[in-house]
Amino acid sequence: MAFLQIDNVSKYFPSPLGEGRVCVFKDVTIKIDKGEFVTVIGHSGCGKSTLLNIIAGLDEASEGGVLLGGREVSGPGLDRMVVFQNFSLMPWMTVFENIALAVRSAYQDWEPSQVAAHVNKYIALVGLKGAEAKRPAALSGGMKQRVGLARAFSIEPKVLLLDEPFAQIDALTRGVIQEELIQMWNTSKNTVFMVTHDVDEAILLSDRIMLMTNGPSARIGEIVDVTIPRPRSRESIIDHPHYYKIRNHVIHFLVRHAAHAGGVGSASGGRSVEEPVLVRF
Ligand SMILES: Nc1ncnc2c1ncn2[C@@H]1O[C@H](COP(=O)(O)OP(=O)(O)O)[C@@H](O)[C@H]1O
Ligand SMILES: [Mg+2]
Known part of the structure; x- marks a missing residue:
């Protein structure tokens, strides 16, 4: 059992057309180790915030559950702190x-x-x-x-949940705060689950990047293992031979999934869920 385990979580909302329900994402399973920094990247509307809110206990899974330290999460708690895009001070x-x-x-x-x-x-x-x-x-x-x-x-907190915290901050300041975040994380060794749409940010910060396909019925399509050694800085990381390989790989994924709503090869026909593709750089 992982430290933070998102276990077959699906989310449905009532259909805006009045009948039935819409599947935002289906059977999302993510296993996060203690002290790991995981980011989720995906197009707007694929369900990243909904997933983060379920981990925070601010929203409920329709199916599946979230386990922290082996215990099921229900409702918000001080063991999980959220940083929102809109600051919420x-x-x-x-x-x-x-x-x-x-x-x-x-x-x-x-x-x-x-x-x-x-x-x-x-x-x-x-x-x-x-x-x-x-x-x-x-x-x-x-x-x-x-x-x-x-x-x-x-x-x-046991887990830090960051929902696009730098989305409203200008690029230059964002870089400075990203490095402050790395420094705090280096000493605290918190487990972090972060949503972003910034590929460079994801590479700089992550141990693993979850690539989410587009909704409806989004899923984790790929998991990219970022092996670039730490400590990392924005300046040094761009010289690493894997940097542009990862960047291109992630951007190609996002472009592919922008063109095919629902994601390439979405689970269908009652078949069991597809496992995400694991990629290691
Ligand atoms: N409370 C809600 N009721 C109905 N639909 C919702 C609700 N919250 C989010 N959605 C829908 O779920 C989808 C995923 O939203 P969200 O998690 O905010 O996406 P992201 O953070 O990836 O941009 C969107 O299509 C959005 O319209
Ligand atoms: Mg969002």
Whole structure:
């Protein structure tokens, strides 16, 4: 049994046409080891956020289940922290208070001084020293998401769930925050499940990249094992001989699956589910 196991999860929504139901994805199985960094890449609408929300306990699987440390996940919990694309900070609270709120809820018996020291440690890790007293309205997108990441890491969850956290951040800032994320992950060794649509980001961060076919009835079509050694940086990784091989492979997959909605070779005719293709670079 893997540390985080997504076990034959399918999701259906009521059909917008009123009758029947639409299958977003079917029989998704992903086994994630403790400390592993896994990303999911796929076209918009294939069900990435829905899958992440099921792991978070914010949505329910129609079939199958999610096991964390051998126990079935039901509902949200502090063992799984989510970072959303839209930052989701409390607008009336300062940077410090936004993070402290999470820390206090995770460590309820801590003294205020202990909470403050912990919050300040994470504020420093994301380079927000000096901005502690600012409210979200006074922060740039990049700074807001630094607060989101600091908040998520500060409660030291078993699993970090990142749903396109850099999608709204300009490319230059995104690169800087990606490296901060790598550094935090290097020390925390959290298990991370991240949704992205940025191929370069996926290669930089991942141990494995799950390539999702298009919906309806999306599935994990391929799993790419990224063997480029760590530590990685944006600068050094592009010189690695496997970098452009992986990049081309992933882009080809995405282009193929944009042309064939439903995915090449979707399971059909009552046949058992196809296993994802494993690729190793
Ligand atoms: N609450 C809902 N009710 C009905 N359909 C939904 C709901 N949430 C998502 N969907 C549909 O499920 C599909 C997958 O959505 P989503 O997980 O947001 O995709 P992604 O994150 O990959 O862009 C989309 O077609 C979307 O319209
Ligand atoms: Mg999404």
